[in-house]
Structure formats: C-alpha cells, structure tokens
Amino acid sequence: MTTATPPVKEPKNYLNAEHGLRSWLLTQDHKRIAILYLIAVSAFFVVGGLMAVLIRLELATPAGDLMDSNTYNKVFTMHGVIMIFFFLIPSIPAILGNFLLPLMIGAKDLAFPRINLISWYVYMLGGTFGVIVLLSGGVDTGWTFYTPFSSSYSNGYVVLTALAAFINGFSSILTGLNFIVTVHRMRAPGLTWFRLPLFVWAHYSTSVIMILGTPVIAVTLFLLMLERGLHIGFFDPAYGGDPVLFQHLFWFYSHPAVYIMILPSMGVISEVISTFSSKKPFGYTFIAFSSVAIAVFGFLVWGHHLYVSSQSAYAGMVFSILSYIVAIPSAIKVFNWAATMYKGSVRLEAPMLYAIGFIGLFTVGGLTGLFLAAMGLDVHLTDTYFVIAHFHYVMVGGAIMGYQAGIHFWWPKIVGRMYPRAWATVAAILTFVGFNLTFFPQFILGYLGMPRRYHVYPPEFQVFNVLSSAGASVLGLGYLIPAIYLIWSIKNGEPAGANPWGATGLEWQTSSPPPTENFEVTPVVTTEAYDYTALTLTTQEVTHVG
Amino acid sequence: MAAHEEHHVVPKSVYFAVFTALIVLTWVTAWISTKDLGSSSLNVAVALSIAVFKASLVVLFFMHVKYGTKLTKMIVGIGIVWLLMLLFIVMIDFWTRTWMGVAGR
Numbered sequence: 001m002t003t004a005t006p007p008v009k010e011p012k013n014y015l016n017a018e019h020g021l022r023s024w025l026l027t028q029d030h031k032r033i034a035i036l037y038l039i040a041v042s043a044f045f046v047v048g049g050l051m052a053v054l055i056r057l058e059l060a061t062p063a064g065d066l067m068d069s070n071t072y073n074k075v076f077t078m079h080g081v082i083m084i085f086f087f088l089i090p091s092i093p094a095i096l097g098n099f100l101l102p103l104m105i106g107a108k109d110l111a112f113p114r115i116n117l118i119s120w121y122v123y124m125l126g127g128t129f130g131v132i133v134l135l136s137g138g139v140d141t142g143w144t145f146y147t148p149f150s151s152s153y154s155n156g157y158v159v160l161t162a163l164a165a166f167i168n169g170f171s172s173i174l175t176g177l178n179f180i181v182t183v184h185r186m187r188a189p190g191l192t193w194f195r196l197p198l199f200v201w202a203h204y205s206t207s208v209i210m211i212l213g214t215p216v217i218a219v220t221l222f223l224l225m226l227e228r229g230l231h232i233g234f235f236d237p238a239y240g241g242d243p244v245l246f247q248h249l250f251w252f253y254s255h256p257a258v259y260i261m262i263l264p265s266m267g268v269i270s271e272v273i274s275t276f277s278s279k280k281p282f283g284y285t286f287i288a289f290s291s292v293a294i295a296v297f298g299f300l301v302w303g304h305h306l307y308v309s310s311q312s313a314y315a316g317m318v319f320s321i322l323s324y325i326v327a328i329p330s331a332i333k334v335f336n337w338a339a340t341m342y343k344g345s346v347r348l349e350a351p352m353l354y355a356i357g358f359i360g361l362f363t364v365g366g367l368t369g370l371f372l373a374a375m376g377l378d379v380h381l382t383d384t385y386f387v388i389a390h391f392h393y394v395m396v397g398g399a400i401m402g403y404q405a406g407i408h409f410w411w412p413k414i415v416g417r418m419y420p421r422a423w424a425t426v427a428a429i430l431t432f433v434g435f436n437l438t439f440f441p442q443f444i445l446g447y448l449g450m451p452r453r454y455h456v457y458p459p460e461f462q463v464f465n466v467l468s469s470a471g472a473s474v475l476g477l478g479y480l481i482p483a484i485y486l487i488w489s490i491k492n493g494e495p496a497g498a499n500p501w502g503a504t505g506l507e508w509q510t511s512s513p514p515p516t517e518n519f520e521v522t523p524v525v526t527t528e529a530y531d532y533t534a535l536t537l538t539t540q541e542v543t544h545v546g
Numbered sequence: 547m548a549a550h551e552e553h554h555v556v557p558k559s560v561y562f563a564v565f566t567a568l569i570v571l572t573w574v575t576a577w578i579s580t581k582d583l584g585s586s587s588l589n590v591a592v593a594l595s596i597a598v599f600k601a602s603l604v605v606l607f608f609m610h611v612k613y614g615t616k617l618t619k620m621i622v623g624i625g626i627v628w629l630l631m632l633l634f635i636v637m638i639d640f641w642t643r644t645w646m647g648v649a650g651r
C-alpha cells in the first residue's frame with residue numbers, strides 16, 4: 001500500500017490475505033469477523049461513553065442545569081441500553097472469543113463460519129435500530145423497560161428500542177450456538193475436555209447462558225411490544241396483566257446476562273494470571289467447574305431484584321439464599337487466582353496489571369452484591385447509588401477490566417505488533433485510580449440515600465458527586481490512551497513474534513498474526529494445558545524457524 | 547464422528563397430516579374459547595393443553611426431532627426443563643403472595 005516503507009515481504013496472514021472492503025464484509029474467517037465486531041462494538045462504547053460524560057457533567061452540580069429531566073431520563077436510558085446490549089454482552093465473546101476459540105482448540109475456524117458472519121450482520125441490524133432511536137428522540141424507560149411505565153405511559157420509542165435489543169439477542173444466540181458446537185466437534189487431536197484452556201471453559205459456560213436465557217428476554221420484549229402496540233394484557237393491570245410478571249421474565253435473562261458479561265472476563269483473567277505467574281492455574285478443575293456452576297445456578301437467583309416489588313416474601317427468602325450460594329463459585333475463582341500468583345514468578349506487564357485490578361474490583365463488586373441480596377438491607381439500598389456503584393464495580397471494574405486485560409494480552413497476536421508497554425502501564429494504573437474515584441463515592445452516596453435516575457439532588461451530596469465526576473475524567477483518559485497507542489501500534493509497533501509473553505496455549509504456537517487457516521499443520525496435543533516445562537522447547541523451535 | 551448420521555426421508559403425507567391437524571386444532575381453540583366450561587381456569591387449561599399438543603407436533607415432525615439423534619432430543623429436553631423451571635419458580639411467588647395476610651403480599 002505505502003511506497004515509503006522498504007519492501008519487507010510479510011508472510012501471508014489473515015490480514016494481508018485479501019484486500020478491499022468486500023473481502024472484509026463477506027469474510028467467513030472468524031479472525032476477520034472478530035475485527036468487524038471490534039470496530040462495531042468500540043463505536044458503541046464511544047457512544048455509550050459520551051452518554052456517561054453527559055450524566056457526570058449534569059451531576060457535577062445539585063441543580064438540573066445542563067438538561068431537563070426528560071432529556072436526563074433519555075440519556076441514562078441510552079447509556080444503559082447501549083453499554084449492556086451493544087457493548088458488554090458482545091465485547092469479549094464476539095471479539096476475543098471469536099478470534100481465539102478456534103485458535104485455542106487447534107481448529108481452522110468455528111463450526112459454522114457463515115452463521116458467524118450472519119451474527120455480525122444481525123448485531124449491526126439491531127444496532128441500526130438503536131441508532132435510529134437515538135437520532136429520533138430516544139427512550140426514557142431506563143434500560144430495564146419496567147412495565148406498566150414502558151407499556152402504557154412512556155412517550156419514548158419503546159417499541160423500536162425493544163426491537164433493537166430483540167434483534168441483537170439473536171446475534172448472541174447464534175454466537176453461543178456456534179461456540180458450543182465448535183467446542184464439541186472441532187477440538188484438535190489429543191485435546192480432551194480437561195486439557196482445554198480455562199478461557200474455553202468460560203466461553204462454553206457463557207454460550208450455555210446465551211442459548212438458554214436470551215430467548216426469554218426476546219419473548220418478554222416481544223410481549224411488551226404486543227401490549228404497547230395492541231393493548232394485549234400481559235403486564236399492565238389495566239389490561240388484566242401483572243407488572244411483577246414482567247420483572248420476573250426480564251430478570252430471568254438479565255441476571256444471567258451479568259454472567260454473560262463476567263464469565264468471559266474471568267476466562268481472560270485465568271489465562272493472564274497463569275501466563276504472567278508462569279504457573280499452572282491453582283485448581284484447574286475447580287475453576288473450570290465453577291464456570292459451569294455459575295452458568296447453571298445464575299439462573300435461579302433473579303428474584304433478588306424484586307424484593308421491593310410485591311413479590312412474595314417467601315419467594316424472596318428462596319432467592320436470597322440461592323443468591324448467597326451463587327457467590328461461592330465466584331469466590332472459588334478469586335481464591336484460586338490468588339493462589340496461582342502465590343510463589344509464582346509474577347511479571348507486572350500491562351495485561352497482568354489489569355488482571356490484578358480485576359480481582360480487587362470484582363471482589364468489591366461481588367461482596368456488595370451480597371449486601372443487596374439480603375432482603376432487609378436491600379429495602380434501604382434499592383434504587384440508590386449503592387446499586388449503581390455495585391454493578392459498575394462488577395461490569396466496569398470486572399467485565400471491562402477483563403476485556404482490557406484480554407485486549408492487551410492478545411493484541412500482539414491479533415495485529416502481530418507490540419504496543420508501547422510503558423504507556424500501557426500508565427493506562428492500566430490510570431484506569432484503576434479513575435475507576436475507584438468514580439464509583440467508590442457512589443457507595444457512600446447510595447448508603448446516605450441518594451436515589452438513582454435523578455439529576456437534581458440535595459446540596460450535601462455534591463462533594464461525592466464532584467469526586468465521582470472528577471474520577472470519570474481520569475477513567476476516560478484511561479480508555480483514551482489505549483485507543484491511541486493500540487491503533488498506532490498496528491502500523492508502527494515492533495513485530496511481536498509468535499509468543500511474546502511466554503504463554504502456553506495453541507494460539508501462541510502459530511505466527512502473529514495467524515495465517516488464514518490458523519495453523520500450517522493441525523496441532524496434536526500431548527500435554528495438559530499450562531505446561532510451562534514443555535513451553536521452553538516450543539519457543540526455541542519457533543525462534544529457529546523465525 | 548458424523549458417520550452414523552442418517553437422513554430420514556419423511557413422506558409428504560405425514561407433513562400434510564400434521565398440517566391438517568394443526569389447522570383443525572386452531573379451529574378447535576377458537577371454537578372452545580366461545581364456550582363456558584364452568585370455570586375460567588378450566589378454559590385456560592383446555593386452551594393450553596391444545597397449544598402444548600400443537601407445539602409438540604411442530605417440534606416432533608416439522609423440526610424433525612422425532613427422527614433426531616439422542617443428543618438432539620437431550621438438547622430439546624434441556625430447553626423444556628429450563629422453561630418449566632422458569633414457570634415453576636415464578637409460580638412460587640404467585641402462590642405464596644397472599645400468605646402474609648398483608649395486601650399485595
């Protein structure tokens with residue numbers, strides 16, 4: 001393309017195999033589809049992020065001075081809808097999972113390459129509806145679409161927004177289906193289930209949730225559309241429905257959806273912690289099965305969102321106990337990661353910094369979740385900033401930190417070049433500091449009684465809100481800097497080599513970026529995952545070849 | 547792995563028979579909704595039974611699950627179990643709401 005650079009002949013890889021827009025838009029290569037997702041998902045992250053900027057600007061003062069209440073309602077709704085349905089749910093599975101799953105199991109591609117491409121187009125179609133809503137005036141129900149507000153009283157584009165989320169759901173069903181079949185049918189010779197990397201176990205469990213949960217939210221949103229459009233009674237008492245039924249159906253998907261966001265992140269963390277400690281993960285089978293346990297038991301706890309609705313207190317007790325139980329597999333993972341680092345040779349590279357940040361922030365997020373699972377305390381904390389802080393610790397401090405750890409870990413594999421590591425360290429630290437400054441004050445605000453979803457608040461809450469807004473600007477910088485150096489590194493980074501981190505895993509045994517068919521020869525697996533003794537041999541072989 | 551996958555050819559007459567049954571049952575559903583069976587829950591029960599039967603026909607014949615492998619049947623089974631779990635746990639709420647003797651509880 002450029003004439004300035006000396007003609008160094010790059011080996012054929014998936015990036016230079018074909019050129020032109022058409023070769024990208026019609027590709028069936030899982031690696032290229034992952035890149036398509038990366039671009040689209042990042043764009044939605046920017047839009048959702050701008051909404052967050054507006055929220056934090058508005059909340060810097062106690063008065064409603066930047067926008068009126070209606071606009072504020074629309075801004076936080078679009079922030080939630082975009083960040084959850086169009087960023088967090090697809091982020092790790094559709095980008096990193098798509099790219100890595102076939103590589104990790106030594107396959108040429110996913111089981112259904114065409115369905116994989118279709119899933120991206122479905123995502124884009126849902127996204128288009130989302131953008132139409134945004135441009136034509138937005139929606140004000142909150143991302144939870146609670147009835148009867150959403151079905152009868154809201155003036156926003158509820159049906160269009162629900163349709164956007166509805167369509168988008170099919171994209172994640174297709175991805176989940178593809179992953180499950182791939183893991184069952186496409187593993188390389190010798191790669192038994194208990195030799196699979198933990199990233200694969202996490203994605204397998206996530207796929208199970210995607211397939212079993214997503215249809216329920218799709219049907220629920222469809223019923224909502226029917227009720228709003230045709231006044232068929234499901235949820236609105238005026239038509240003979242029950243509004244709490246909506247909350248049941250909504251959270252049957254939306255609680256497990258939290259695990260769609262966090263499980264892939266946990267998969268990333270298991271890989272990163274093991275690699276940068278040069279140690280086999282402590283308790284491999286425990287980590288693997290805890291993913292499956294989270295996927296299954298995560299479906300039985302949704303009622304902890306309904307304590308202050310008219311849900312039966314007896315049902316509440318059952319949900320409360322089950323919510324405490326589901327914390328156990330998450331805790332198992334945290335302890336196992338800590339035990340993996342113990343006496344390992346820990347290297348504090350950027351991915352590891354993000355991973356360590358994840359462990360701390362996810363632990364805070366998880367433990368404050370137990371506060372909210374307690375029926376009595378929840379009455380005080382429901383719909384306050386405590387809830388906001390809790391789920392941002394899980395979703396931003398957990399899921400996004402894991403996503404960043406993964407992007408920094410596998411970026412050299414994806415583009416074949418290394419980013420400036422010093423800048424990456426700076427960004428990781430800024431993100432951690434900015435994140436805590438943004439969201440920790442919100443725990444205090446919530447405990448003191450500041451409700452969520454209001455833009456006017458008593459003046460005594462201002463100091464915490466200013467802290468939070470200040471933190472958000474630091475956090476924003478923590479996201480901006482990687483965006484710059486990662487894009488910069490595509491052309492200008494040092495060539496990374498096949499295995500820059502000294503990691504195990506089949507994806508590191510092929511060149512960076514990998515060839516279109518992933519491996520020159522189908523690998524045969526003879527050892528367990530994370531065998532760092534076998535690794536020294538392999539890297540030597542690779543350097544000899546290179 | 548895919549060695550013993552068979553392609554079962556279903557005679558067209560089976561499809562037409564299932565289609566006819568679905569049409570007839572739709573008509574029955576509409577007709578019975580105009581009749582008072584004594585209690586509204588009985589009406590609902592009858593309507594739901596017909597719907598479940600129709601859905602089974604679609605899954606078994608149109609979606610070929612009847613001729614599918616054990617794995618296919620297991621996957622369908624898991625889906626049904628999951629649906630029952632959703633319905634049952636939601637019903638725990640509805641059944642026990644009035645136990646407290648407080649309005650709305």
Ligand SMILES: [Cu+2]
Nearest residue numbers: 255302304305
């Ligand atoms: Cu929940």
